[in-house]
Amino acid sequence: MALHQTIETHNQDIEDVYSTDASQRRLPKYRLPEHSTAASAAYNLVRDELLLDGNSRQNLATFCTTWVEPEVQKLMADALDKNMIDKDEYPQTAEIENRCVHIIADLWHAPKSWDTIGCSTTGSSEAAMLGGLALKWAWKKRREALGLPTDKPNFVCGPVQICWKKFARYFDVEMREVPLRGDALGLQPQDLRDYCDENTIGVVATLGVTFTGIYEPVAALAQALDALQRDLGLDIPIHVDAASGGFVAPFIQREVEWDFAVERVKSINASGHKYGLAPLGVGWVVWRSKVDLPEDLIFYVDYLGGNMATFALNFSRPGGEIIAQYYNFLRLGREGYTRIQQACSDTAQWLAQELACIGPLELVYDGQGGLPAVCYKLKDGVDHGFTLYDLSERVRMRGWQIASYPLPSDRQTVVVQRVLVRHGVSRDLIALLLQDLRTGIDFLQRNPVLHSTAGPTFSHGAEAAPALQLSA
Numbered sequence: 354m355a356l357h358q359t360i361e362t363h364n365q366d367i368e369d370v371y372s373t374d375a376s377q378r379r380l381p382k383y384r385l386p387e388h389s390t391a392a393s394a395a396y397n398l399v400r401d402e403l404l405l406d407g408n409s410r411q412n413l414a415t416f417c418t419t420w421v422e423p424e425v426q427k428l429m430a431d432a433l434d435k436n437m438i439d440k441d442e443y444p445q446t447a448e449i450e451n452r453c454v455h456i457i458a459d460l461w462h463a464p465k466s467w468d469t470i471g472c473s474t475t476g477s478s479e480a481a482m483l484g485g486l487a488l489k490w491a492w493k494k495r496r497e498a499l500g501l502p503t504d505k506p507n508f509v510c511g512p513v514q515i516c517w518k519k520f521a522r523y524f525d526v527e528m529r530e531v532p533l534r535g536d537a538l539g540l541q542p543q544d545l546r547d548y549c550d551e552n553t554i555g556v557v558a559t560l561g562v563t564f565t566g567i568y569e570p571v572a573a574l575a576q577a578l579d580a581l582q583r584d585l586g587l588d589i590p591i592h593v594d595a596a597s598g599g600f601v602a603p604f605i606q607r608e609v610e611w612d613f614a615v616e617r618v619k620s621i622n623a624s625g626h627k628y629g630l631a632p633l634g635v636g637w638v639v640w641r642s643k644v645d646l647p648e649d650l651i652f653y654v655d656y657l658g659g660n661m662a663t664f665a666l667n668f669s670r671p672g673g674e675i676i677a678q679y680y681n682f683l684r685l686g687r688e689g690y691t692r693i694q695q696a697c698s699d700t701a702q703w704l705a706q707e708l709a710c711i712g713p714l715e716l717v718y719d720g721q722g723g724l725p726a727v728c729y730k731l732k733d734g735v736d737h738g739f740t741l742y743d744l745s746e747r748v749r750m751r752g753w754q755i756a757s758y759p760l761p762s763d764r765q766t767v768v769v770q771r772v773l774v775r776h777g778v779s780r781d782l783i784a785l786l787l788q789d790l791r792t793g794i795d796f797l798q799r800n801p802v803l804h805s806t807a808g809p810t811f812s813h814g815a816e817a818a819p820a821l822q823l824s825a
């Protein structure tokens with residue numbers, strides 16, 4: 354190459370990204386660099402590092418959205434500057450959030466869905482905190498009015514997601530997690546009498562238990578609480594953690610009674626970014642009626658010329674996810690959601706049938722009646738020569754991420770594997786996974802693992818290794 358050409362092209366603006374100074378050095382990782390880097394070079398370097406994150410579409414451990422339409426991507430980019438809290442500057446974003454609350458309240462059979470109250474959150478965790486706080490405040494007010502002590506609140510639940518353990522600790526409420534008895538995979542109505550008392554702020558029922566995908570029997574739990582009220586005079590409300598099920602059951606299991614149709618259900622949370630099909634960063638909490646959210650939890654702030662009510666842990670938050678949620682409602686309608694969730698559910702049940710034919714495996718949840726998911730274990734009483742953790746590692750070599758972990762509370766000796774089928778996970782993709790599972794099991798049977806070092810891969814709220822607890 355002629356000398357003058359080399360000099361001419363040594364210009365940051367036209368130089369190839371991978372021959373710039375920045376791309377020929379190891380970059381400082383834990384301190385701010387002294388100098389600036391050209392945007393294109395910095396962009397490529399950051400993007401390249403993210404290649405190591407793996408491929409979210411093959412992550413069958415997550416409940417969260419990993420596929421959206423191009424229109425959602427566009428709306429997200431359009432909404433980059435929208436702060437949902439700034440209702441004065443972005444009144445239409447605020448109106449859209451409000452519409453979503455009422456659409457969801459209607460979907461969940463709130464008696465006066467147009468007049469009820471609710472809000473968007475960052476996800477189900479924040480929504481659960483708000484639901485729990487409302488229960489705590491309402492209980493406290495009832496007790497104070499009667500001159501009774503308010504220092505020992507508790508809530509009763511089955512195998513809950515980690516957000517409820519956080520709620521208990523952060524807000525100083527005792528969590529009474531009922532152990533799984535016998536073959537039960539969730540809270541049972543007959544458990545309630547032993548665990549509830551006058552200090553119980555509420556029962557938390559889960560629609561779509563994280564560990565297995567089953568629904569806890571909300572209507573039957575409510576009946577048990579009705580009996581408790583008749584016998585002991587305790588009027589204990591239910592909050593439903595419908596993080597995943599809240600956007601599944603209303604479409605494909607309409608016969609299941611779990612929502613505000615059950616009178617004792619006072620509040621419900623769900624993750625817009627799970628089966629709500631919105632991109633990451635949105636959850637919802639809705640109360641049965643305005644009276645179920647104690648007034649003292651609501652802050653009224655004068656903000657840029659308006660007076661507005663806010664009940665949330667955060668203040669500023671992006672508006673894009675809420676707008677994308679509304680887009681999905683408009684775009685898909687009841688018909689679209691039903692078709693998507695039914696397709697996922699059918700594929701999960703198909704996978705369950707296929708897995709049932711694989712010798713060493715035994716189904717724990719077959720995808721029927723709960724979330725579009727499958728949960729299975731290794732058959733008891735046989736030395737298989739490998740664990741499900743080893744199997745997770747084998748299929749990981751093909752890029753699949755499948756969660757393996759012990760069941761919670763009293764059933765920790767049972768290790769299960771769970772596959773979630775969500776939007777964008779087609780029958781064909783699951784068939785490819787199935788083939789890799791068969792190949793993996795075949796390999797492990799021929800090459801037993803003598804000293805396995807594989808352990809739980811994801812925890813989803815289980816008490817596993819501290820570093821793993823943080824995975825969502």
Ligand SMILES: *Cc1c(COP(=O)(O)O)cnc(C)c1O
Nearest residue numbers: 476477478514516563594596624
């Ligand atoms: C995922 C999940 C949560 C937490 O929801 P985020 O939106 O991730 O904060 C809470 N409860 C249940 C049952 C869940 O599945």
